[in-house]
Amino acid sequence: QKEVEQNSGPLSVPEGAIASLNCTYSDRGSQSFFWYRQYSGKSPELIMFIYSNGDKEDGRFTAQLNKASQYVSLLIRDSQPSESATYLCAGGMDRDDKIIFGKGTRLHILP
Amino acid sequence: EADIYQTPRYLVIGTGKKITLECSQTMGHDKMYWYQQDPGMELHLIHYSYGVNSTEKGDLSSESTVSRIRTEHFPLTLESARPSHTSQYLCATLGTNTDTQYFGPGTRLTVL
Helix, strand or coil, X not given: CCCEECCCCCEEEECCCXXXXXXXXXXXXXXXXXXXXXXXXXXXXXXXXXXXXXXEEXXXXXXXXXXXXXXXXXXXXXXXXXXXXXXXXXXXXXXXCCEEECCCEEEEEEC | CCCEEEECCEEEECCCCCEEEEEEECCCCCCXXXXXXXXXXXXXXXXXXXXXXXXXXXXXXXXXXXXXXXXXXXXXXXXXXXXXXXXXXXEEEECCCCCCEEECCCEEEEEC
């Protein structure tokens, strides 16, 4: 059974600080990983995807992947109250194109 | 920017009615998905399709059915709605080059 695990939170971070979100996965065959942000009552929106070990930066966002430890993280620098939402980690397999989602971490950015 | 459309956006219906939730996309993606999500809860995959005339059940047992007669269209049908079907239904496609899922705006269904 493929699983993606996240701490449900809530994670509270003061405005302007770095928010750090973590995710682990059980299937070593997982090839690609995604971070989505979901506001209450809205659809998930893609923030970042990462395929290779190491860091990937896009603006204030950095995704980190460690395949040996089966660990994915997302850092949000200079976090803003408007970014308070649930952050979903997801892992994908090439062979069956099913993307498995974690349960999400609720993030609160405190003004 | 992904172009995925879902209609209706909101639906309130009585028990026992037959309903069809529409999902369409203009990107020509072969792979499409239906997820069910209750408020504050995780996404559950209920159906997916690899292309025309291909449909598969997902990880969550569902009383709904789907069809895929055209690439751009992936409707989901409930033959007899029940209050337990009250939820948000999200349609998604899988991007060809980025292997990234793009989500539609969702249909919020309430069965009385």
